[in-house]
Amino acid sequence: MAAVAHNTPDAEISSSLEDYLETIYLLVQEQGFARVKDVARARDVKAASVSIALRRLAELALVRYERREYIALTPSGEQAGRRVFSRHRLLTRFFEEVLSMPSEAAGEQACAMEHSLTDDAMDRMVRFFEFLGTCPSVVESFRQCPMVQDSKRGPHMGQLPHSCVVCMKKKESPSMSLGDVKPGQSAVVTKINAVGALRQRLLDMGVLPDTVIEIERVGLGGDPFWVRCQGARLALRRSEANSIMVRPAD
Amino acid sequence: MFAAATAASSIFPATEIRVALAGNPNCGKTSLFNALTGARQHVANYPGVTVERRSGSCDIDDRSVSVIDLPGTYSLSSYSPEERVAQDELTATPDVVVMVADSTQLQRNLVLLAQIMQTGANPVLCLNMADEARAAGQKIDLPLMEKLLGFPVVETVGHRAQGVADLKRAIARAAARPAGRSRLVLGELMEQALAAIRPLLPARAEKIFASDWMAARLLAGDREYGKRVQSMPGGQAALDEAKRQRERIEARAGVDIAVFVTERYFGFVDGLLREVRTQASTADARQLTDRIDAVLVHRIFGLPIFALVMYAIFWLTFKVGEVPMNWIDSGVHFLSSQVANLWPAGSTSLLRSLLVDGIIGGVGGVVVFLPNIVLLFLGLAFLEDTGYMARAAFLTDRLMHRFGLHGKSFIPMLSGFGCSVPGIMATRTLENHRDRLVTMLVLPLMSCGARLTIWMLIIPAFFPPAWRAPMLWFVYAVGIILALVLALILRKTLLRGDDAPFVMELPPYRLPTLRSVPIKMAERAGLYLRKAGTTILGISILLWAATAFPKPTSYRVDAEIAAGRIVVAATGHAPSQLTEQQVAARRAAENLEHSVAGRIGHTLEPVFRPLGFDWKIVTAMMGAFAAKEIFVAQMGIVYSIADTDKGTAGLRAVLARDYSPLVALSMMLFLLVGTPCMATVVVTRRESGKWGYALLQLGGLTGIAYGLSALVFQVGRLFV
Numbered sequence: 001m002a003a004v005a006h007n008t009p010d011a012e013i014s015s016s017l018e019d020y021l022e023t024i025y026l027l028v029q030e031q032g033f034a035r036v037k038d039v040a041r042a043r044d045v046k047a048a049s050v051s052i053a054l055r056r057l058a059e060l061a062l063v064r065y066e067r068r069e070y071i072a073l074t075p076s077g078e079q080a081g082r083r084v085f086s087r088h089r090l091l092t093r094f095f096e097e098v099l100s101m102p103s104e105a106a107g108e109q110a111c112a113m114e115h116s117l118t119d120d121a122m123d124r125m126v127r128f129f130e131f132l133g134t135c136p137s138v139v140e141s142f143r144q145c146p147m148v149q150d151s152k153r154g155p156h157m158g159q160l161p162h163s164c165v166v167c168m169k170k171k172e173s174p175s176m177s178l179g180d181v182k183p184g185q186s187a188v189v190t191k192i193n194a195v196g197a198l199r200q201r202l203l204d205m206g207v208l209p210d211t212v213i214e215i216e217r218v219g220l221g222g223d224p225f226w227v228r229c230q231g232a233r234l235a236l237r238r239s240e241a242n243s244i245m246v247r248p249a250d
Numbered sequence: 251m252f253a254a255a256t257a258a259s260s261i262f263p264a265t266e267i268r269v270a271l272a273g274n275p276n277c278g279k280t281s282l283f284n285a286l287t288g289a290r291q292h293v294a295n296y297p298g299v300t301v302e303r304r305s306g307s308c309d310i311d312d313r314s315v316s317v318i319d320l321p322g323t324y325s326l327s328s329y330s331p332e333e334r335v336a337q338d339e340l341t342a343t344p345d346v347v348v349m350v351a352d353s354t355q356l357q358r359n360l361v362l363l364a365q366i367m368q369t370g371a372n373p374v375l376c377l378n379m380a381d382e383a384r385a386a387g388q389k390i391d392l393p394l395m396e397k398l399l400g401f402p403v404v405e406t407v408g409h410r411a412q413g414v415a416d417l418k419r420a421i422a423r424a425a426a427r428p429a430g431r432s433r434l435v436l437g438e439l440m441e442q443a444l445a446a447i448r449p450l451l452p453a454r455a456e457k458i459f460a461s462d463w464m465a466a467r468l469l470a471g472d473r474e475y476g477k478r479v480q481s482m483p484g485g486q487a488a489l490d491e492a493k494r495q496r497e498r499i500e501a502r503a504g505v506d507i508a509v510f511v512t513e514r515y516f517g518f519v520d521g522l523l524r525e526v527r528t529q530a531s532t533a534d535a536r537q538l539t540d541r542i543d544a545v546l547v548h549r550i551f552g553l554p555i556f557a558l559v560m561y562a563i564f565w566l567t568f569k570v571g572e573v574p575m576n577w578i579d580s581g582v583h584f585l586s587s588q589v590a591n592l593w594p595a596g597s598t599s600l601l602r603s604l605l606v607d608g609i610i611g612g613v614g615g616v617v618v619f620l621p622n623i624v625l626l627f628l629g630l631a632f633l634e635d636t637g638y639m640a641r642a643a644f645l646t647d648r649l650m651h652r653f654g655l656h657g658k659s660f661i662p663m664l665s666g667f668g669c670s671v672p673g674i675m676a677t678r679t680l681e682n683h684r685d686r687l688v689t690m691l692v693l694p695l696m697s698c699g700a701r702l703t704i705w706m707l708i709i710p711a712f713f714p715p716a717w718r719a720p721m722l723w724f725v726y727a728v729g730i731i732l733a734l735v736l737a738l739i740l741r742k743t744l745l746r747g748d749d750a751p752f753v754m755e756l757p758p759y760r761l762p763t764l765r766s767v768p769i770k771m772a773e774r775a776g777l778y779l780r781k782a783g784t785t786i787l788g789i790s791i792l793l794w795a796a797t798a799f800p801k802p803t804s805y806r807v808d809a810e811i812a813a814g815r816i817v818v819a820a821t822g823h824a825p826s827q828l829t830e831q832q833v834a835a836r837r838a839a840e841n842l843e844h845s846v847a848g849r850i851g852h853t854l855e856p857v858f859r860p861l862g863f864d865w866k867i868v869t870a871m872m873g874a875f876a877a878k879e880i881f882v883a884q885m886g887i888v889y890s891i892a893d894t895d896k897g898t899a900g901l902r903a904v905l906a907r908d909y910s911p912l913v914a915l916s917m918m919l920f921l922l923v924g925t926p927c928m929a930t931v932v933v934t935r936r937e938s939g940k941w942g943y944a945l946l947q948l949g950g951l952t953g954i955a956y957g958l959s960a961l962v963f964q965v966g967r968l969f970v
Contacts, residue, residue: 204325
């Protein structure tokens, strides 16, 4: 993240210059040095083209190049190189790991994309990728989502429903109460709508958000409810169960 | 802030240690209290509210210890009278607060401990029912727990009195040192808020007003405490800060304050248990309970089983009670004949009459039903102690609720079968005032133990043995059905409004503790006997006087003998031929008719004629208002005057001779529904807070009784 949070001369360099910078950075990282012919080979261009680019990079004080064989990165050049490279790596990983593209295609897409993003957009994307890294369940549920992964149907374009079948259930949960849960089923408390003495009683009994409640039985005629909560058994009326909002247990 | 009171007691080690026992309902607190205090206990009521106050005493190393058993509560938030009482007792700064926890339910039980710790109390934690928890595989590192909490922790098995010595030592240990700083860990957000509110709390003599608990209550927006603090100088600043902190927390935590605060308590307990519970329960301690519940609260069989259980309890009361009843009956008989023999045969001494007919006859006729009362309370105690009572509320709530009552109305109403007075007092468990009023007003329709004495007299007198149990069942059923219908009418008219929470714990089944049952029985028997020895004795004498005075100057039977219309003979069969005893009976009957009671009975007789009552029944009914069981005593006196044969059997014989079974039915219905006894009316007035409700109960029920009895008698006459 620090690599991209940078400003001034970088903003002026072109995408091809960025590619050169990245190549030099990588070569230095890999073999400890970079020569014109290495760069030419890596980028599949003529040595002359490399020289022109190097001259411009030197003007921007990113490399030290005095017509000698060896190219050295200035501190700001190294920083810029690292930044370009991390963008590239991040995008490659995104295409490869999250979107499940073959690694070669992922690299190509990364190269095509990395220069067209502004620093700000890139910064925001990095934050998002970082979030994906710390919260793998999101990627997991994306992979498992039956609607998104249904390859036969192709892209939904504008017709994608607001949420998939799995998420629909979760989204619906605020409007589902314990009173809707069938005997023998469990649910997780999301919210307690009761007020006053009933609310306090429920809280005292351990009916709290994220607590699992199982309906063990209901009385004759569907009332009262006999539930299991925090290891204890509680009896509550249907009207009271209706004031406890739940989502289905996982 | 904590030290003052307890430091003083360590300077004077001979002073009494005041201990309060706190805990959740069903944590075995009362049996532990019994194990601690034994028979040295006293039950009374808290003034103003109707929660039982159980206190007792014991000795620890020659120091006397007074123990108060606080009402069982899940928390200290002041929504129910029990919670308020518990709070007030804790505010009264006992030297040591013993927090009794059900070891099999530590997660929820210890939330109360957290709150008690906040009050600045000097606690001892008592992990009760340790045997059950151990059997389920749970292991607690007691020394570590003690170290983390900073106060003594002991394990006990209350109903077997195990660990009581440890508990006593722990109490002594806690009393010997001042309460330490609470080691409650509630998380940064909560503690910052409490620290911000605490210095602003108004300085008061009661330490609770300076405690973290008070800060937490204000933070949670407790209205009751809010009002009290607001009225104190500087209180507004604390309230403002509490509001600021509340808004801050709600914005940060994204949940409302009540949920947040409760979650902190549960969080503390969770953290504590994670440290000290070296092994969680491996077996489900509820397994057996679940299996029993599968049968007892079965969808289809649950209610029939419940009906059977109730029937069995009445059978026990009626059938098994007969044996000791006969002993008492013959004892009373023996006593009265011994006293009567102090005078020469045929003596008309007033003192002899007062002793034999008034005192021994009156009180003895009531004491004879003691076995019934004790057995009925034994049955109810069994239901309560096993945990079946809560199942009964589960099974009955739908029905009760349909009639505007609460599942918890069920328990007071069930107590009403013992006596309306404690039943009405037990309505305090209902949190909603309206629910309480409805329950209270219809509760006298539950046939009480005193009325059982009437049924015990009337039913065997008029009905063949095969009919007796069903007849008793019928009387109880009529009372219950009427109560439900009236409750519904009240809820739809005078007492409309929202329902109070039903949420109720269903505790695991437990064998009733054999230790507490005799104590409970002795308590009830004592209450009953005290009533017999005081109110009933007094009223018996009054009624005896009312039936003895004024005496007529001459008797019609003597005039008829003098005129030769009646001949005194050895055997009296014809109306004109009477034995000596029959002449004496005629004289006595005239005597009663001439007396105050007889005159009132005569005056009111026309009013009650549509019900099939004669003046004798009306005279006895007047006694029934004083106390239902007086009806039996009164009938006894009425007929001991008209008949030389004494005892229940003799009374039954004359009743069967004088009245038809239809009159008996009409009489029973009137006694069941009408004129709740004086004590009931007085208690209803106290509990409802208004004479209006008490008079509504008295007038309404008597009116309904009159209508019902008249209907039954008039319709019945067409068929019989």
